[in-house]
Amino acid sequence: MRDWDAFTISNLPISSIDLMENAARACVTWLEDHEFLYSEKFTIFCGKGNNGGDGLAIARLLGERNKKVQVFILEFGQPGTADFQTNLQRLHGSEVDIQYLQEGGDLPEIFPDSWIIDALLGTGTSRPATGRLEILIDFINRSGCPVCSIDLPSGMPADFSIGPFNSEGQPYFPSVRAKVTLSFQSYKPALLFAENAAYTGLVHLLDIGLSSAFLKSTDPDFEGVDQEMASGIIEPRSPFAHKGNFGHALLIAGSVGKMGAALLAGKACLRAGCGLLTFQSPETERSILQTGLPEAMLLTGHIDANYYRSIGCGPGLGQSAAAATLLEQILNEVKRPMVWDADAINLLAVQTEWQKKIPPFTILTPHPKEFDRLAGISINESERWNSARALAISKQWIIILKGHHTLIAMPGGKAYFNTSGNAAMAKGGSGDVLTGLLTGLIARGYTPEKAALLGVWLHGRAGDFAASEWGMESVLAGDIIDQIGNAFMEISS
Ligand SMILES: NC(=O)C1=CN([C@@H]2O[C@H](COP(=O)(O)OP(=O)(O)OC[C@H]3O[C@@H](n4cnc5c(N)ncnc54)[C@H](OP(=O)(O)O)[C@@H]3O)[C@@H](O)[C@H]2O)[C@@H](O)CC1
Numbered sequence: 001m002r003d004w005d006a007f008t009i010s011n012l013p014i015s016s017i018d019l020m021e022n023a024a025r026a027c028v029t030w031l032e033d034h035e036f037l038y039s040e041k042f043t044i045f046c047g048k049g050n051n052g053g054d055g056l057a058i059a060r061l062l063g064e065r066n067k068k069v070q071v072f073i074l075e076f077g078q079p080g081t082a083d084f085q086t087n088l089q090r091l092h093g094s095e096v097d098i099q100y101l102q103e104g105g106d107l108p109e110i111f112p113d114s115w116i117i118d119a120l121l122g123t124g125t126s127r128p129a130t131g132r133l134e135i136l137i138d139f140i141n142r143s144g145c146p147v148c149s150i151d152l153p154s155g156m157p158a159d160f161s162i163g164p165f166n167s168e169g170q171p172y173f174p175s176v177r178a179k180v181t182l183s184f185q186s187y188k189p190a191l192l193f194a195e196n197a198a199y200t201g202l203v204h205l206l207d208i209g210l211s212s213a214f215l216k217s218t219d220p221d222f223e224g225v226d227q228e229m230a231s232g233i234i235e236p237r238s239p240f241a242h243k244g245n246f247g248h249a250l251l252i253a254g255s256v257g258k259m260g261a262a263l264l265a266g267k268a269c270l271r272a273g274c275g276l277l278t279f280q281s282p283e284t285e286r287s288i289l290q291t292g293l294p295e296a297m298l299l300t301g302h303i304d305a306n307y308y309r310s311i312g313c314g315p316g317l318g319q320s321a322a323a324a325t326l327l328e329q330i331l332n333e334v335k336r337p338m339v340w341d342a343d344a345i346n347l348l349a350v351q352t353e354w355q356k357k358i359p360p361f362t363i364l365t366p367h368p369k370e371f372d373r374l375a376g377i378s379i380n381e382s383e384r385w386n387s388a389r390a391l392a393i394s395k396q397w398i399i400i401l402k403g404h405h406t407l408i409a410m411p412g413g414k415a416y417f418n419t420s421g422n423a424a425m426a427k428g429g430s431g432d433v434l435t436g437l438l439t440g441l442i443a444r445g446y447t448p449e450k451a452a453l454l455g456v457w458l459h460g461r462a463g464d465f466a467a468s469e470w471g472m473e474s475v476l477a478g479d480i481i482d483q484i485g486n487a488f489m490e491i492s493s
């Protein structure tokens, strides 16, 4: 982010103070467009870095709109940054009340019915808050006033989880609890971790005019998957092709009582566009599969695994000895990337000698608990993300770590986070849909890397369409499948 700022300042005719003004204006415009400006009073807490400079500029702009504004500047024992000082001078000419908070001094008296603007610390946070800063963060959190944090909730480091949490529920990094966080230009990793969400509140990204040339000139090792990226991956379906051109997928899925998972994966697999689908499932469950998904075939005997263009393993498979034998046979025969999920991953965590047989670029789709079984327990989400990235490199697997912002860690070291999807998808069966979709996309001809990015995006967008039809509480995994077509059409047009 700092490199991006510096690139913009040296390549665009814009100074850092003007960039700060852009940032403050973007915040106030957002506030004007939302309920915040119905409030007449604002209490603004500023540090002495550039985040505090943003707070001072916001104070001036709110003052110009005839709002009642109090500013409290926390003395860190350092002079402010140059842009902080410039904004302090600009503010001195206004009606805004400015007070300084000293180490050891009294806590401030604030308007009880104001909104708090939190501009104590931003991306410069380098360590857990202590002393006066920690006391002030606690004071803000107990004030009962709604809080709007600028760039990041103060105290939250830009790249990490604020946890682990102690027995009283206090995080290792004491942080402001915001109702809304207005962040500049791009997601900081901290804004993506589910365990930080109670502190970030709703996150809104604001465009402050950072140079797009910078993004084109670099290949960041961490990037968001968005509609533009998904549209760039999708390949049109040739009008001259037949079903054999779109690949034959094999799903090793289902066991007694868990055939629903197999069906969900199978339907999603075919919705991904592949030509043919065969299940390897228990013979006794034949009628469920053939009634539930007549488009698919069923295999109960020996598998010639190399016949299939893609293989997905795990949905509803269970962890029986028979399932383990089947997977071991697959591992001994198959040399091309597969998709492994659910019980296949749980078995892999136990049968550690299998791990070296997993073909490179195989996609694994664990949820956090499955991942911890595979890679060891992480103390927080940022550690888990780092662990997933390291495992993807060391094993040459593609790891899709499912979550609110699903992480996609590539064997080459690059990682992506997904920006589609919603909490309505946190229900049984949703993961089976993703596994089927990924298996179908590989059969359809996408490389595993492209299938991972496209599949995760489509799955999330289908979930978004399903949530807008059924509401956040009532989406079923099958509803996600029904919307895969709409998600495809959105990025194909
Ligand atoms: N660059 C630009 O053009 C633009 C930047 N913008 C804004 O700038 C923000 C980044 O500004 P920044 O780099 O000055 O960092 P910021 O977070 O304000 O403070 C760092 C200071 O805090 C200190 N400190 C750290 N941790 C601490 C702790 N626990 N307890 C106590 N002190 C602690 C740290 O001390 P140090 O670690 O060096 O000892 C340093 O003195 C960014 O988030 C955005 O809001 C926008 O205006 C857009 C244009």
Ligand SMILES: [K+]
Residues within 6 Å of the ligand: 051, 118, 119, 120, 121, 122, 149, 150, 151, 152, 153, 154
């Ligand atoms: K802040």
